[in-house]
Amino acid sequence: MTVRSANRRLITRLLLAAVLMFGFGFALVPLYDVFCRVTGLNGKITNTGPVEQTGVDTQRLVKVRMIGVNNEGMPWQFGPIDSLVEVNPGEMRQTAFQASNPTGRSMVAQAIPSVAPGEAAQYLHKVNCFCFNSQTLAAGESVDMPLLFVIDKELPEHIRSITLSYTLFDISPDKTASRSEEVQMGGSRI
Amino acid sequence: MGMIRIISRSFPLTLLPLTARAEWTLNLSPGVTEISRSIYDLHMTIFWICVAIGCVVFGIMFWSIFHHRKSRGAKAHHFHEHTLVEVIWTLIPLGILVAMAVPATATLVKMYDPKDAGLDVQVTGYQWKWRYQYLDQDLDFFSNLATPREQVSNEQAKSENYLLEVDRHLVLPTDTKIRFLLTANDVIHSWWVPALAVKKDAIPGFINEAWTQIDEPGIYRGQCAELCGKDHGFMPIVVEAVPPEEFQQWLADAKAEKAAAAEAANRSWTLDELMQRGEQVYLSSCAACHQASGEGLPPAFPALKNSPIAVGDVGAHIDIVLNGKSGTAMQAFRDQLDPVELAAVITYERNAWGNSTGEAVSPTQIADRLGAAAEGEGN
Amino acid sequence: MAISDTTGGMDTTAGELHEEHHHGPAKGIGRWLFTTNHKDIGSLYLWFSLLMFLTGGVMALLIRAELFQPGLQLVEPGFFNQMTTMHGLIMVFGAVMPAFVGLANWMIPMMIGAPDMALPRMNNWSFWILPFAFAMLVSTLFMDGGAPNFGWTFYAPLSTTYAPPSVTYFIFAIHIMGASSIMGAINIIATILNMRAPGMTMMKLPLFVWSWLITAFLLIAVMPVLAGVVTMMLMDIHFGTSFFNAAGGGDPVLFQHVFWFFGHPEVYIMILPAFGIISQIIPTFSRKKLFGYASMVYATASIAILSFLVWAHHMFTVGLPLVGELFFMFATMLIAVPTGVKVFNWVATMFRGSLTFETPMLFAIAFVVLFTIGGFSGLMLAIAPVDFQYHDTYFVVAHFHYVLVPGAIFSIMAAVYYWLPKWTGHQLNETMGKLHFWLSFVGVNITFFPMHFIGLAGMPRRIPDYALQFADFNMVASIGAFIFGFSQLLFVWNVIQNVRSGEKATSQVWEGAEGLEWTVDSPAPYHTFSTPPKVD
Numbered sequence A: 001m002t003v004r005s006a007n008r009r010l011i012t013r014l015l016l017a018a019v020l021m022f023g024f025g026f027a028l029v030p031l032y033d034v035f036c037r038v039t040g041l042n043g044k045i046t047n048t049g050p051v052e053q054t055g056v057d058t059q060r061l062v063k064v065r066m067i068g069v070n071n072e073g074m075p076w077q078f079g080p081i082d083s084l085v086e087v088n089p090g091e092m093r094q095t096a097f098q099a100s101n102p103t104g105r106s107m108v109a110q111a112i113p114s115v116a117p118g119e120a121a122q123y124l125h126k127v128n129c130f131c132f133n134s135q136t137l138a139a140g141e142s143v144d145m146p147l148l149f150v151i152d153k154e155l156p157e158h159i160r161s162i163t164l165s166y167t168l169f170d171i172s173p174d175k176t177a178s179r180s181e182e183v184q185m186g187g188s189r190i
Numbered sequence B: 001m002g003m004i005r006i007i008s009r010s011f012p013l014t015l016l017p018l019t020a021r022a023e024w025t026l027n028l029s030p031g032v033t034e035i036s037r038s039i040y041d042l043h044m045t046i047f048w049i050c051v052a053i054g055c056v057v058f059g060i061m062f063w064s065i066f067h068h069r070k071s072r073g074a075k076a077h078h079f080h081e082h083t084l085v086e087v088i089w090t091l092i093p094l095g096i097l098v099a100m101a102v103p104a105t106a107t108l109v110k111m112y113d114p115k116d117a118g119l120d121v122q123v124t125g126y127q128w129k130w131r132y133q134y135l136d137q138d139l140d141f142f143s144n145l146a147t148p149r150e151q152v153s154n155e156q157a158k159s160e161n162y163l164l165e166v167d168r169h170l171v172l173p174t175d176t177k178i179r180f181l182l183t184a185n186d187v188i189h190s191w192w193v194p195a196l197a198v199k200k201d202a203i204p205g206f207i208n209e210a211w212t213q214i215d216e217p218g219i220y221r222g223q224c225a226e227l228c229g230k231d232h233g234f235m236p237i238v239v240e241a242v243p244p245e246e247f248q249q250w251l252a253d254a255k256a257e258k259a260a261a262a263e264a265a266n267r268s269w270t271l272d273e274l275m276q277r278g279e280q281v282y283l284s285s286c287a288a289c290h291q292a293s294g295e296g297l298p299p300a301f302p303a304l305k306n307s308p309i310a311v312g313d314v315g316a317h318i319d320i321v322l323n324g325k326s327g328t329a330m331q332a333f334r335d336q337l338d339p340v341e342l343a344a345v346i347t348y349e350r351n352a353w354g355n356s357t358g359e360a361v362s363p364t365q366i367a368d369r370l371g372a373a374a375e376g377e378g379n
Numbered sequence C: 001m002a003i004s005d006t007t008g009g010m011d012t013t014a015g016e017l018h019e020e021h022h023h024g025p026a027k028g029i030g031r032w033l034f035t036t037n038h039k040d041i042g043s044l045y046l047w048f049s050l051l052m053f054l055t056g057g058v059m060a061l062l063i064r065a066e067l068f069q070p071g072l073q074l075v076e077p078g079f080f081n082q083m084t085t086m087h088g089l090i091m092v093f094g095a096v097m098p099a100f101v102g103l104a105n106w107m108i109p110m111m112i113g114a115p116d117m118a119l120p121r122m123n124n125w126s127f128w129i130l131p132f133a134f135a136m137l138v139s140t141l142f143m144d145g146g147a148p149n150f151g152w153t154f155y156a157p158l159s160t161t162y163a164p165p166s167v168t169y170f171i172f173a174i175h176i177m178g179a180s181s182i183m184g185a186i187n188i189i190a191t192i193l194n195m196r197a198p199g200m201t202m203m204k205l206p207l208f209v210w211s212w213l214i215t216a217f218l219l220i221a222v223m224p225v226l227a228g229v230v231t232m233m234l235m236d237i238h239f240g241t242s243f244f245n246a247a248g249g250g251d252p253v254l255f256q257h258v259f260w261f262f263g264h265p266e267v268y269i270m271i272l273p274a275f276g277i278i279s280q281i282i283p284t285f286s287r288k289k290l291f292g293y294a295s296m297v298y299a300t301a302s303i304a305i306l307s308f309l310v311w312a313h314h315m316f317t318v319g320l321p322l323v324g325e326l327f328f329m330f331a332t333m334l335i336a337v338p339t340g341v342k343v344f345n346w347v348a349t350m351f352r353g354s355l356t357f358e359t360p361m362l363f364a365i366a367f368v369v370l371f372t373i374g375g376f377s378g379l380m381l382a383i384a385p386v387d388f389q390y391h392d393t394y395f396v397v398a399h400f401h402y403v404l405v406p407g408a409i410f411s412i413m414a415a416v417y418y419w420l421p422k423w424t425g426h427q428l429n430e431t432m433g434k435l436h437f438w439l440s441f442v443g444v445n446i447t448f449f450p451m452h453f454i455g456l457a458g459m460p461r462r463i464p465d466y467a468l469q470f471a472d473f474n475m476v477a478s479i480g481a482f483i484f485g486f487s488q489l490l491f492v493w494n495v496i497q498n499v500r501s502g503e504k505a506t507s508q509v510w511e512g513a514e515g516l517e518w519t520v521d522s523p524a525p526y527h528t529f530s531t532p533p534k535v536d
Helices: A003-039 A118-123 A179-184 B008-014 B034-067 B083-111 B244-264 B271-285 B314-323 B339-351 B363-378 C002-017 C029-034 C038-066 C077-112 C120-128 C130-142 C167-194 C207-238 C252-269 C272-286 C293-309 C322-334 C336-350 C359-382 C384-390 C394-424 C430-457 C468-500
Strands: A062-070 A077-080 A084-087 A092-100 A107-116 A124-129 A135-137 A142-151 A161-170 B119-126 B129-134 B139-143 B170-173 B177-184 B189-193 B198-202 B208-213 B218-224 B237-242
Touching: A003 C167, A003 C207, A003 C252, A062 A077, A062 A092, A062 A142, A062 B119, A062 B177, A084 A092, A092 A135, A107 A118, A107 A124, A118 A124, A135 A142, A161 B177, B034 B083, B034 C336, B034 C359, B034 C384, B083 C322, B083 C336, B083 C384, B119 B170, B119 B189, B119 B198, B139 B244, B170 B244, B177 B189, B177 B198, B189 B237, B198 B208, B198 C384, B237 B244, B244 B339, B271 B339, B314 B339, B314 B363, B339 B363, C029 C038, C038 C077, C038 C120, C038 C130, C038 C394, C038 C468, C077 C130, C077 C167, C077 C207, C077 C272, C077 C394, C120 C130, C120 C167, C130 C167, C167 C207, C207 C252, C207 C272, C207 C293, C252 C272, C252 C293, C272 C293, C272 C336, C272 C359, C272 C394, C293 C322, C293 C336, C322 C336, C322 C359, C322 C384, C336 C359, C359 C384, C359 C394, C359 C430, C384 C430, C394 C430, C394 C468, C430 C468
Parallel strands: A062 A161, B119 B177, B170 B237
Antiparallel strands: A062 A084, A077 A092, A092 A142, A107 A135, A107 A161, A124 A142, B119 B129, B129 B139, B177 B208, B189 B198, B189 B218, B218 B237
16 A cells, blocks of 8 residues: 555544544533433433322422522513422422513513532422423513422432522523624614 | 723822732631631642652652763663563552542532531622522622722722622621522622632522531631633622621611611602712722723723713613613613612713713602512512 | 745755755745645744744733732733633644644654655645634734633633624634644644654654654544534524523533533643653653653553543532542542653653753753642642632642643743754754743743742632732732743744854754654755665
């Protein structure tokens, strides 16, 4: 084999490796989700939808702390009805968050859930959650947003309290202009 | 375009000796919690191990440098490998590492155990301030940098706790396990108080937890530890640890103060009073972006001086201050300031720097706007 | 154009001496634009890197001038952030990496007995796209909203939703740099694997070549990941995707994982070639073969492999689960083992040698000592519970500057002093070289050693102004920075003087030097090893 053809073969392989690694960078996104599910990294909740009840563990009581957070530029009043809920593992519990839109315009919001400690995320099943859909509120309107959840009986002993937070993001369609474009436009509107 | 904006007024002054000079330190602080002390011990152990290894390795090296130099007639030997030696110096470091890993693991496990906390505090990072919410206590406030801008720009002598002082301390009880729930409003911040050995990232959309149990009353200062934009260096943290009884008293006082502030909104305020109060509020809450001169830092932070908002329709002005502006850095201030402060700062913006609308926005006007929304919530 | 004049002169001599070899270099600017000669391209890379080193250095001095005293004196906080960002990007991608590629271009063909790089035209391309990338990057300083200001690690969402408009140009600049690095790496791998002289088996390769081979594989593995992460940013900013945007179900922490999956191997990309250089220089001036050649190769390879398993040690405070923290802590501590082996081997090489201390050797010894100090602080940072106190403080700044400045940069300077006589045909001016070394050595330590103290005392990194208890050591560090910064002008002067004139160098140059590059004339002819040498 000549050096020239050896080079050609090697370049092809190395370029292919580079392209594969570029793809791998993107593959890290779904891989990361799998990784999160396995390790509970970052408190991403992946257990949603109907769940089979298999009895309640009355020996244990878990404190679930509910938190509502507004992300930047979100003027809604938003928070849990009960900020602390005590439940037995296996017990289905209904609670709700309240939101109201104090502004003079209709807005659309998306709630993003997060759990601390992250390890607990895989044991928190949400049967029904307002975070599955975006929420539209007209000017001055308010709403109760229900949440139905159950904590898995397999929850490790050492976890006695769980925090469930929802962050509200403004996804109104009139907010389509991205921030940097706004800056380019001079941002004259304060 | 001013790539380098020379802060001209200040140079001669900076050459004067600093009036206040804090004690400097060389080392980590042992801190005031069990965790911070075990971290300190771990730090010192590893440090001395490194020093010992360094002495041996550099010792041999410098011995060679002095004794095996050509100028002293040294002749080079010809050995260039020795399997046994190489295996030994692979295994010894491995052993040392295992010895280090054991206490490190033990400390880490302790740090990851936030159960049975007596108090939950939600910490939210904002560009560029911290918000503290005492959960179940109905107490919620923002904590802003208290160092005057004149000290930063060297027009005033620097105070003792320059850049490490805030308008409202995070007051915490000693001898109580406190759990922090951290999140952020905009970008990633990191809440760090060295004396407590707590550093945890506050990430928008995510909740993180950390805990501490403070042994000694005192004031402990920290800073944001994750680059979060322009004023990353100007959002300090001040924790004031007090005995539990004193903490209960403080809680009661803080709530009473809040009620009094609500009361103050009901009386009538003169334009002068509002302007005076408004200037204070403006400097602590608005000047970081819109600048003390009202000229802003366009394009990201527009000017208020002669701006269509500040001299235009008052309703729109109130709306933008209360609710912020989506997609820009303008935050919603409805939760950050009370009605008096909101009325004062809007009045100030409408009458300062030659914005001469002459209009005073009354606290009741603001309270009505906020109240209308609250009523809506009740429906 | 001092460069083309003088080196042109040098090459005429070379041409006369080797008339039987090919034609000499073309004349004028075209020689540099269209050259496919590995020596020309090596020189281009090195000059470019020097220019970037000085640019990034000016930014560093601006940062240190602002930090000389508490209070804001020179720059606004927003511009300060632009400076820290640009300083980091320019030094990493503009100064250190191109310098190593330049050295590889010059030396690898000569060390393995090859006539040129395997892919000379691609070689030309991989250099010439670099100036465009950096012109684009630097031009952002003059744009509305300023240059990137989110740190060289550009964490989302500060670098996406909250970024200045210039972020798009930053992303394209990164893409071009990545393409250049990947092409360079492919070329180096092809050269080493396919172009070795007969008899030059893999386990006879000089260590510089070995370490570059491993580095090149690292580059091919991780530069595409960097390209991927900036592409995701681009899509988030302009096409409404939500890779890192929590509002759309994305995750800002994901950014950090992907970034550091690139970033940690990148750290080794900047240090493995340095290990190679030091492993060339220490045996030469010890007049003794390198101790433990095989274990050096294995240690380098294991460092490279481990580098893929430790990325999250940059993220101990983001809220990783306990098992994650433990895994990344143990994996990181493990890196100390092969690194230790390398240091022990260098010391054992010097032990019972016959040492002399010419400028390259001084830089190499300083490298071993100061890099080891950086290694120690790295080991401390690896201990996760303690890292909660160190993370994002000046202790980290001290650590990575110790491994990058007296580490990577000193190794580059050692390499330049070591091979300069081979490139120019002129013996080194030892007095000037030693003066440059001692000023740099003192300056670097005055700059970066106090940063350990201010970090431990609690000063966060990337802040334009600080509390009063940090004032004294910041002032010391700033003084050191100016000493170090200005002494680099001596380096520039030294190199230019050496290119222009100097005592005629022999082909051996250094008494104890071994390897094929020392068998060719000094200056090295424009074409070397057109007929492969015999290696036994």
